[in-house]
Amino acid sequence: MTAWDPALLATPPLTDADDRLPPAHKLYALRTLPMGEIRAVGFDMDHTLARYRSPEIDELAFKKSARLLVRDRGYSPWLLEVGYDPAFAVRGLVLDGLRGNLLKLNRERQVVRACHGSRALSRPELEGIYGRRRLSTAARGFRNIDTLFELPESHLYARMVDGLDQGLLKAENYLELFHDVRWAVDTAHRNGEMKAEILQHRDFFILREPHLALALDRLKREGKKLFLLTNSDWSFTDGVLGHLLNGQDEARPHWTDYFDLMVVSSRKPLFFTDTPDAVALGHPNAFSGGHAAWLEARLGAEGEQILYVGDHIYGDVLRSKKNASWRTLLLVPELERELKLLEAKGPDLRELFRLETARRRAQRRASVLQDQWKRNRARRHVLGARLSTEAMAALDHEASQLALSAEALRRRVDLLTLETRGLLSAVEASFNPMWGPIFRDRDEQTRFADQIQQFACAYTGRVENLYMVDPQATVYAPVPTLPHERREMVRG
Numbered sequence: 001m002t003a004w005d006p007a008l009l010a011t012p013p014l015t016d017a018d019d020r021l022p023p024a025h026k027l028y029a030l031r032t033l034p035m036g037e038i039r040a041v042g043f044d045m046d047h048t049l050a051r052y053r054s055p056e057i058d059e060l061a062f063k064k065s066a067r068l069l070v071r072d073r074g075y076s077p078w079l080l081e082v083g084y085d086p087a088f089a090v091r092g093l094v095l096d097g098l099r100g101n102l103l104k105l106n107r108e109r110q111v112v113r114a115c116h117g118s119r120a121l122s123r124p125e126l127e128g129i130y131g132r133r134r135l136s137t138a139a140r141g142f143r144n145i146d147t148l149f150e151l152p153e154s155h156l157y158a159r160m161v162d163g164l165d166q167g168l169l170k171a172e173n174y175l176e177l178f179h180d181v182r183w184a185v186d187t188a189h190r191n192g193e194m195k196a197e198i199l200q201h202r203d204f205f206i207l208r209e210p211h212l213a214l215a216l217d218r219l220k221r222e223g224k225k226l227f228l229l230t231n232s233d234w235s236f237t238d239g240v241l242g243h244l245l246n247g248q249d250e251a252r253p254h255w256t257d258y259f260d261l262m263v264v265s266s267r268k269p270l271f272f273t274d275t276p277d278a279v280a281l282g283h284p285n286a287f288s289g290g291h292a293a294w295l296e297a298r299l300g301a302e303g304e305q306i307l308y309v310g311d312h313i314y315g316d317v318l319r320s321k322k323n324a325s326w327r328t329l330l331l332v333p334e335l336e337r338e339l340k341l342l343e344a345k346g347p348d349l350r351e352l353f354r355l356e357t358a359r360r361r362a363q364r365r366a367s368v369l370q371d372q373w374k375r376n377r378a379r380r381h382v383l384g385a386r387l388s389t390e391a392m393a394a395l396d397h398e399a400s401q402l403a404l405s406a407e408a409l410r411r412r413v414d415l416l417t418l419e420t421r422g423l424l425s426a427v428e429a430s431f432n433p434m435w436g437p438i439f440r441d442r443d444e445q446t447r448f449a450d451q452i453q454q455f456a457c458a459y460t461g462r463v464e465n466l467y468m469v470d471p472q473a474t475v476y477a478p479v480p481t482l483p484h485e486r487r488e489m490v491r492g
Helices: 056-073 077-081 123-130 148-165 174-190 193-200 212-221 234-245 292-299 313-324 335-344 346-386 389-431 447-455 463-468 483-491
Strands: 040-043 094-096 101-105 111-116 142-144 225-229 261-264 278-280 286-289 306-310 327-331 458-460
Touching: 056 077, 056 148, 056 174, 056 193, 077 148, 094 148, 101 148, 111 123, 148 174, 174 193, 193 234, 212 225, 212 234, 212 463, 225 292, 234 261, 261 292, 292 313, 306 313, 313 327, 313 447, 335 346, 335 389, 346 389
Parallel strands: 040 225, 040 306, 225 261, 261 286, 306 327, 327 458
Antiparallel strands: 094 101, 094 142, 101 111, 278 286
């Protein structure tokens, strides 16, 4: 996997020999996306237009939240000694505040992995608590970890559960910890201290993306109206986007020159369900608040004429899709790392496919042999009195051979199962030792992957990947197929 090459955008038009984009630069369509029909393209800011240095910004949120808990909620100073582990949590988990657990769910909303505090739960422990039932994450005490901002919250809660279990912290129960962590993280982001520190050290915390301005400019030149829709306030937005876009293009010297409409303090996801009035700010195209119908009227575009780009599966993608019928592009910054690991683990993944194919074939053959043995024994029982001694001996010999062959295949199945499990565990641990990859768990898609498929029209790793998408062309999704159709397509 190559890093983003600045020369890529400076080269002449691509030829047939070099028209393959690296996977990390691609836009992956889940629904056919006719860009020519899009009249307006909107962007979230945090972790979308603006990428922050991680894990440094996560550690900043972790430490500021811990200080608030000690200073204002009376927690033990022990909490200040706890270090932040950036590898502990991944996006797509669910926090169970009632039991002090973090959970990974499959697409059926069943718990497939879990930890209590920072301790991984064994399969018997997991099934003893959650069984195999479908979990409702909308119930009291649950919180979906759907944004990168929530990863420090997950780790802080887990370590506080450890502290309560070890007698280092005092609280009534895990739910009290849950509510206090929620308060601390929200306060750390809301009271201005974090934002002030980020802006004071913007060269360190905010990653410059030289191709961001090119991507936005191409959309503008092709007649798309661009808008900003962010929950951040004007002061922070101006500081961040000014750092990223000011002076990048002589024709657009200020960041506001890229946007036809700028909406800050939007209160997403409530922006898509409530109808508060928008408040005009100092710039003629800048507003605070508002709602989706008002925004559509300002832009002269509505529904599927609008493409919205954001990183939050619920606040940006699900709500804009369900309540406003906008087309959606989900930003998944983790995608680049996952793609690199998939490439690096390619030989292991192919070996897993080979082992699993062999295991299933051996299991199927063993099942057939076992059935033939049962038929043999049933025939001997029914026909025994009418068979000759030679016929009985022949049946017994056949049964013996069938039993030996079936047993040999069962032993092969067991060996292949052990080999597959060992290799699969090693591959998944390379993504994350506790949770594995964010899109899959063994042979199942995760809840996070399922939500992407349900609500996103497309997904990609960075906004600047839009530069390589023709603003007037159609981005085609894979043709939906049933398993038997895929087989025939591959054979053909």
